[in-house]
Every structure is written in structure tokens, then in C-alpha cells.
Amino acid sequence: MIIGAGLAGCEAAWQAAKRGISVDLYEMRPGVMTGAHTGGDLAELVCSNSLGSNLKDRASGVLKEELRLAGSLLVECAEKAAVPAGNALAVDRKLFSSEIEKKLHSCHNVHIIREEVREIPADRPVIIASGPLSSSAISAEITKLCGTDNLFFFDAIAPIVEHDSIDLTIAYAGSRYSKNEDDDGDYINCPFNRQEYETFVTELTAAKRIPLKSFEEQIEQGVAAGKMSFFEGCLPVEILAGRSIQALAFGPMRPVGLIDPRTGKRPWAVLQLRQDNLSGSLYNLVGFQTNLLQKEQERVFRMIPGLANAQFVRYGQMHRNTYICAPGTLTAALNMIDHPQVFFAGQLCGVEGYMGNIAAGLLAGINAARTIQGQDPLTLPEEMISGSLFHYIATADGKHFQPMKANFGILPPLENSPRSKRERYQLYSQRALEKAAAIFGEEL
Ligand SMILES: Cc1cc2nc3c(=O)[nH]c(=O)nc-3n(C[C@H](O)[C@H](O)[C@H](O)COP(=O)(O)OP(=O)(O)OC[C@H]3O[C@@H](n4cnc5c(N)ncnc54)[C@H](O)[C@@H]3O)c2cc1C
Numbered sequence: 001m002i003i004g005a006g007l008a009g010c011e012a013a014w015q016a017a018k019r020g021i022s023v024d025l026y027e028m029r030p031g032v033m034t035g036a037h038t039g040g041d042l043a044e045l046v047c048s049n050s051l052g053s054n055l056k057d058r059a060s061g062v063l064k065e066e067l068r069l070a071g072s073l074l075v076e077c078a079e080k081a082a083v084p085a086g087n088a089l090a091v092d093r094k095l096f097s098s099e100i101e102k103k104l105h106s107c108h109n110v111h112i113i114r115e116e117v118r119e120i121p122a123d124r125p126v127i128i129a130s131g132p133l134s135s136s137a138i139s140a141e142i143t144k145l146c147g148t149d150n151l152f153f154f155d156a157i158a159p160i161v162e163h164d165s166i167d168l169t170i171a172y173a174g175s176r177y178s179k180n181e182d183d184d185g186d187y188i189n190c191p192f193n194r195q196e197y198e199t200f201v202t203e204l205t206a207a208k209r210i211p212l213k214s215f216e217e218q219i220e221q222g223v224a225a226g227k228m229s230f231f232e233g234c235l236p237v238e239i240l241a242g243r244s245i246q247a248l249a250f251g252p253m254r255p256v257g258l259i260d261p262r263t264g265k266r267p268w269a270v271l272q273l274r275q276d277n278l279s280g281s282l283y284n285l286v287g288f289q290t291n292l293l294q295k296e297q298e299r300v301f302r303m304i305p306g307l308a309n310a311q312f313v314r315y316g317q318m319h320r321n322t323y324i325c326a327p328g329t330l331t332a333a334l335n336m337i338d339h340p341q342v343f344f345a346g347q348l349c350g351v352e353g354y355m356g357n358i359a360a361g362l363l364a365g366i367n368a369a370r371t372i373q374g375q376d377p378l379t380l381p382e383e384m385i386s387g388s389l390f391h392y393i394a395t396a397d398g399k400h401f402q403p404m405k406a407n408f409g410i411l412p413p414l415e416n417s418p419r420s421k422r423e424r425y426q427l428y429s430q431r432a433l434e435k436a437a438a439i440f441g442e443e444l
Contacts, residue, residue, distance in 0.1 A: 003117045003138060004024065005042045007074060007354055008361030009129035010100050013110050014073035015365025016127075021372055022109045028116035035320065040114070041097035043074065046133075050090040051078055051354050056433075057148070057425040059406040063355045066436040067362060067400050073103055074358045119157045120145060125341045125371055132321040132347040139322055150325040157402050158288045158316040159297055162409060163281050166273065171306030177257035187274055187285060188307040191260045191267035196208025197249060200303050203360065205242045207296040224310045236291045236318055252287025260439035270302050272355065274400070275381065277392065282313060282409040284400075290316035313407045314352075326350040326393035333377035334364045334390060340377075343368050349422040350393040350405035357408075359386040374415065381435040382412050 002009045003015075005027035013025045030040030052060030067075045077099035081091040104110045118137040121128060130138050143151045171190045192200065241248050251257070253269040260267050271281035285304075290297060294315045301377050302308050326349055329336060334349060336342045345364035346357040363386065367377035380387030388410045396404070404410065408428050418424050 001117075001121060001124060002129060003120075004028075004128070004130035004134075004346070005112065006131045006172070006346060007043050007045075007347075007412060008131070008364070009127070010043045010104060011072060011074050011358050011361030012127045012129060012345050012365030012368070013104060013342075014107070015071075015362050016369040017109045018071070019106045019366070019369035020109070021369045021375070022111075024111050025104070026113050026115055026117045028114070028135060031114060032116045032135060034131075034135075036133055039092070041436060041438055042101045042437045043097055045093045045096065045354065047248065049083070050088050050091050050413045052089065053087055054089050055087050056429045057422065059385050059408050060353070060355050060385065060386055061087075062429045062432050063359060063406045065433055066384055066386050066440075067355070067359060068432070069436045070362055070440045072358060074100065074281075077103065087156070089291075090407075094123045100243060107199075110250060110394075115318050118342040119340070125343070125368045126346055126369050127343040127346060129364070130322075130348060130359060131344040132323065132346065134322045142322075143326065143349075145336070146324050146329055147437060150329055152321070152323055152325070157314070157317050158285050158290070159301060159312055160276050160282050160284045160409075161273070161310040161312055163283055165307075165309050165311040166283065167308060170200035171273070173263055175260075187272045187286070188306075189258050189260075190271040190272070190273065190304050191255075191258075192253070192269040192305060196303075197253075197269045198245065199246055200300070201248060203300050203303060204238050204290055204292075207238065207300050208293045209291050233309075235289075236316075237288045238292060243437045271274045272309075277396075277410050279413055281413070282407075283315075288316060289318065291318045292316065313409050314419065315407055321347065321403070323348055323350050323403055325398050327396045327401055331377075332379045332390045332392055332394040333367050335367060335371070336359060341371065347403065350401065350403045351389055352405040356386075356389055356404075356406050359389065362386075363390065378439075381439065384439075385411070388412075420437075 002013050002023060002025045005025050009025060014025045017023050029037055031097060036046040055061040056065060064075060077096055078089055080099050081095035083090050083092050112363050116135055119197050120141045166188060171188050175186050206443055240251060249269040253271055255267045255270045258270045272286040274286050276282040276284045290341060297315050302310055330344060330349060331337055334343050334345060343364040345360040349360050351360045370377055382388050382391045385406050389404060389406060392404050392410045408425055411428055414427050
């Protein structure tokens with residue numbers, strides 16, 4: 001049984017059916033709608049019609065190639081529905097959906113059932129792929145299964161930058177209140193003097209924001225009216241900054257216990273960067289969840305001392321997004337540690353972006369089929385873009401877990417890594433595709 005015929009659910013259905021499994025694919029639309037879908041089409045793209053780059057030196061391009069090697073239904077249908085978009089794969093969304101529907105209807109062992117699922121069955125393997133806008137009934141069921149603290153209903157995401165792009169002649173490593181002068185602690189600290197801080201706050205509060213849809217407006221109004229204090233920890237940084245000029249210096253940018261080794265003094269304010277992946281190649285801006293336009297994030301956050309040349313691998317954002325806390329809940333094969341017959345796929349499992357969600361559907365479909373056929377579930381090599389995503393969600397820091405998009409920063413480092421980024425990306429790509437060809441060649 002698959003809950004949700006979105007990007008992940010349709011791909012999962014195809015993969016399981018191709019392996020001889022009889023699939024019940026449940027979709028609640030058009031009878032029950034979400035806040036973003038417009039009708040009853042399967043795998044409706046809710047926003048952009050672009051599935052990202054086709055270039056093999058971009059993470060999303062490599063991911064697409066991995067999916068082609070794996071025989072992805074959705075990539076095949078996207079190619080049939082492609083519209084001109086330079087190096088990107090963009091689609092006519094209606095044609096894309098109808099191609100998928102046609103293929104699934106042609107599959108005798110896929111049964112598409114237009115009904116909201118309100119309970120998760122305990123007696124058979126299930127793939128939960130009900131997406132970021134999962135219905136309230138199924139969200140309540142997921143809460144029962146995963147625990148109240150392990151299901152999030154909205155995202156307030158802070159940006160992530162590449163470690164190599166942080167200027168360490170300005171920013172310094174160290175933990176708050178560390179007594180050790182040589183502390184190379186858990187954080188990288190970006191120190192502000194008073195003038196830098198005040199200019200930064202002025203630019204931050206005036207920067208252009210992404211227009212909010214009604215759900216997000218409700219959050220913001222609820223927070224402003226003091227009715228939703230539980231969102232306080234996830235307030236966009238620009239809203240917090242607008243409360244008073246010193247709000248950040250007493251909040252996420254408080255400098256206490258963070259002496260700057262170059263001056264021997266406490267800075268006026270400090271932005272902390274926290275390591276975001278095991279290899280330490282990515283750092284997130286602590287407390288800087290934001291709703292600014294992406295260009296504005298680049299402009300304003302590059303004013304932070306030490307981040308003038310920051311390379312962003314993920315921008316901050318705030319929107320309705322239901323997802324589970326995968327670390328501690330899921331394995332890298334996408335089934336639950338405590339309930340191995342229950343798989344999660346798509347945005348719900350903590351993978352961000354259309355292609356990543358398709359990839360999660362693909363692996364969950366393969367693994368549900370393998371489980372039913374008495375085989376061990378497949379874990380993809382970490383060197384693959386898809387494999388690195390699933391390893392990331394299974395092993396990330398559960399306390400600060402937020403969905404992750406395909407990127408080169410979460411791959412294991414190369415041996416003898418070249419200095420040139422271009423060459424590095426080419427080698428990552430080559431390594432990923434060799435692994436993908438080997439594993440899918442064997443599995444298919
Ligand atoms: C507003 C918004 C805009 C986004 N824009 C982009 C973008 O431009 N680019 C990008 O890469 N990513 C974007 N995303 C993120 C994500 O890539 C997409 O949401 C993607 O569609 C997620 O795929 P999915 O398969 O997990 O969920 P979905 O594609 O949403 O599929 C889930 C399906 O489950 C159904 N469902 C829900 N509950 C039930 C139930 N109880 N029973 C039966 N069916 C149910 C839903 O109707 C839906 O069809 C956006 C997300 C949101 C919320």
C-alpha cells in the first residue's frame with residue numbers, strides 16, 4: 001500500500017510494480033484537496049515546473065542521471081513532457097502528470113484508489129508518501145507512529161554555507177564560555193563591532209521578503225498576537241530583528257562567552273555557524289531561519305564578518321512542510337527502525353526538492369518490494385548523490401534536523417581532492433555515476 005500519489009508515491013508504485021508486487025496507490029485528491037495542489041492530477045508539481053539542472057557537474061544533474069540508470073518512471077515522463085529550458089529539465093506539468101497516469105494505468109498490478117487514507121495499516125508493508133501537505137488525519141497517525149516530538153508541521157530553515165567559503169582570518173572557532181585558548185570548538189564565530197552590527201540589522205529588516213501565503217500569514221499573525229508562542233524558536237530572523245535594534249544581540253547573536261582571540265575582547269554581537277554534516281564541509285547560520293528573497297539573503301548575509309564570499313548550498317525559507325525527524329527514526333534504506341515494514345518517502349522523510357523526492361520514492365518502492373520478496377533492503381552507496389541524501393537524513397543531528405537538498409557538500413571527501421571546484425565536481429560526478437551503474441546494473 002502506498003499513501004499519496006505525488007512525486008514519491010508514483011515513482012514508488014512503479015518500482016514496486018515492476019518487481020512483480022501488487023500495489024494499492026491511494027490518492028485523496030480531488031475529493032480532499034491540499035492548500036497548494038490545484039486538481040486531481042497525479043504527481044502534480046505544486047510550484048516551479050523545473051526539475052533542476054541536467055548538467056553532470058551539478059548535484060541535481062548527477063541525481064537525475066542516477067535516476068535514469070535506475071529506470072525512474074518520473075524522469076522518463078519528464079523527458080517526454082520537456083519544454084525548452086536551457087540546461088535544465090523543465091516540463092509541461094499537465095503533460096508530465098498525464099504521462100505518469102498513462103504508464104501507471106497500463107500497469108495491471110497498480111490499483112489507483114481515490115480515497116483519503118486515515119489510518120496506517122499494521123498488517124502489510126506500507127509506503128507513506130503523503131508529502132509536505134499531508135492531510136490532518138494521516139499526520140495524526142504518523143505522530144502516533146513516530147512520537148509527538150518527531151513530526152514537524154512547518155519549516156523555518158536557516159541557510160547553509162560551504163566551510164571552504166568562510167574567511168577564517170576573520171571568523172574563529174570556539175564554543176561559548178570555553179576556557180581553552182586553543183579551543184577549536186564546535187562553532188565558527190563571526191564577530192561584529194557595534195557599527196557593523198547596526199548596519200547589518202538595518203539592512204536585514206529592510207530587505208525584501210518572499211510574499212507569504214495564507215498559512216504562513218496565519219503563523220506570523222499568530223506569533224505577533226502572542227497566540228502561538230511555540231513558534232518563537234523558529235521566528236524568521238528579520239522579524240525578530242524588527243522588534244528592536246538590540247533584539248538579535250540579546251538573542252541568537254548574543255556574544256557572551258565568545259571572546260575574539262584576535263582582540264582578546266568580547267565582540268558587540270556574534271553570528272555562530274554550526275557544523276551541518278559529518279565531514280564538516282557545511283555549516284548552518286544558527287538562528288538565522290529566514291523568509292528573505294534568495295538574492296537578498298546573499299546580499300545581506302555576505303555583510304556578516306567572515307562571510308563576504310560565502311557560497312550558499314541551501315537558502316533559508318519558511319513554509320508549511322510536514323516532515324518526520326528521520327535521524328533515529330529511519331534507516332538509510334528508508335524504513336523505520338522500529339517498524340521495518342513501514343517506509344517513508346518524499347518530502348515527509350526529510351528530503352527536499354522534486355528530484356530528491358523522486359529518488360526517495362524510487363528507493364522506498366524497490367525496498368518495499370525486496371522486503372515482500374524476503375530480500376534485505378538496499379542501501380545506496382554514500383558516494384551517490386541519492387545515497388548521500390539518505391545517509392544524511394538517517395545520521396544527521398536529530399536535535400536540529402531540517403530537510404536536505406541534493407548537493408555535493410554531503411558527499412564523502414575525495415582522495416586527493418583537487419583545488420579547483422570544477423574538477424572536484426567532475427570527480428564527484430564520475431564517482432557517483434560509477435557507483436550507480438554498478439548497483440543498479442546488479443539490482444535491475
Ligand atoms: C507550496 C510548496 C511549493 C514547493 N515548491 C517546490 C519547487 O518549486 N521545487 C521543488 O523542487 N520543490 C518544491 N516543493 C517541495 C517538494 O519538492 C514538493 O512538495 C514535492 O511535490 C514533494 O513530493 P512528495 O511526493 O513528497 O509530495 P507530494 O508531491 O505533495 O505528494 C503527496 C500526495 O499525497 C496526497 N495525500 C496527502 N495526504 C493523503 C492521505 N491522507 N491519503 C491519500 N493521499 C494523501 C497529496 O494529495 C499528494 O498528492 C514545494 C513544496 C511546497 C509545500
